[in-house]
Amino acid sequence: MRAATFSIHPRSTAIALSILGLTTLAAHGQNPAASAPVRVEAQKAFIYKLTPSDRIRVEIYGEPDLSRNVRIDAQGRISLPLVDDVKVGGLTVDEAKKAIELAYREGLILRKPEVKISVEDYAPRLVTVNGQVRTPQQVSLPAESFFTVVDAIMRAGGPTDIAKLTAVTVKRTLPDGTVKVFTIDVEGIIRDKGRDRTRPGDTTLYLEPGDNIYVPERLI
Structure with missing residues (x-):
């Protein structure tokens, strides 16, 4: 009987390990971007806003x-x-x-x-993570701290080997019913050492309850 073999794409693995490294550093209070300029948006204090069902x-x-x-x-x-x-x-x-x-x-x-x-x-504060992550699921946002796309992807088990991390989307329904879609370059976040950026512009995106995150498949 032949042993089963598995192919792991080195690029996706390296990115997943980089994300995990950033998360581990943050958990231990270390700054993964110590040698890089620090963005004002990333440093601002979290201020909780009341929400229905609180x-x-x-x-x-x-x-x-x-x-x-x-x-x-x-x-x-x-x-x-x-x-x-x-x-x-x-x-x-x-x-x-x-x-x-x-x-x-x-x-x-x-x-x-x-x-x-x-x-x-606190009311339930959930976002949904689907697509090319290892365990698609709803993820609870912390009540009194920021939560980013990288955090959500890691909470969902990290990206799969065929995830296209340059075009992760976040769909958000605004209070007036308007739907807004953000495109996040997670690979770019890793290159920038932990800064979540949207296109166009250069603004840190923090997740909000009800956001839907989708990680597309990379064409091989």
Whole structure:
């Protein structure tokens, strides 16, 4: 009986190992691009924005009867006592706090409300990874940190031997229903030592809930 043989494309293997190396360095707090200029976009602090299905605690100083645990509805709104629904979806916690304070002031309910918001339960934050990855699947985004296309591909087992990593696409549905498609050159990211870039332009792309990532097949 003849032993089975397997062919592994050296280029794809090298790229997969490079991606894994970047991920490992990041996990250990090392900078894989120490000798390269660091982009401002890659360094900015992550600021969480509230999203539908998040459950938040709204506390109003000195007004315990107005404090509530509420879940953000599909339109990004929450219901609070004595005021109209307040839109907080897409806002940071600080922005949502100010929106609630404004609602109570404009409604002539409280003169100087002081609001505190805490996130009690995060909504599921999923992206889908399909195509030439080893384990196509939905991937959970971390609630309080950035997540890139490279991260998602690695979470899905890494690229296959026939993955075309120069043309990975990210399909995103915007709040107004418009669908936007980004093309990501993952090989270019490796060459640039960890910088996710879109075409056209030179802007770091961070994944958002609902994004669909597709890794196409490379023509042999």
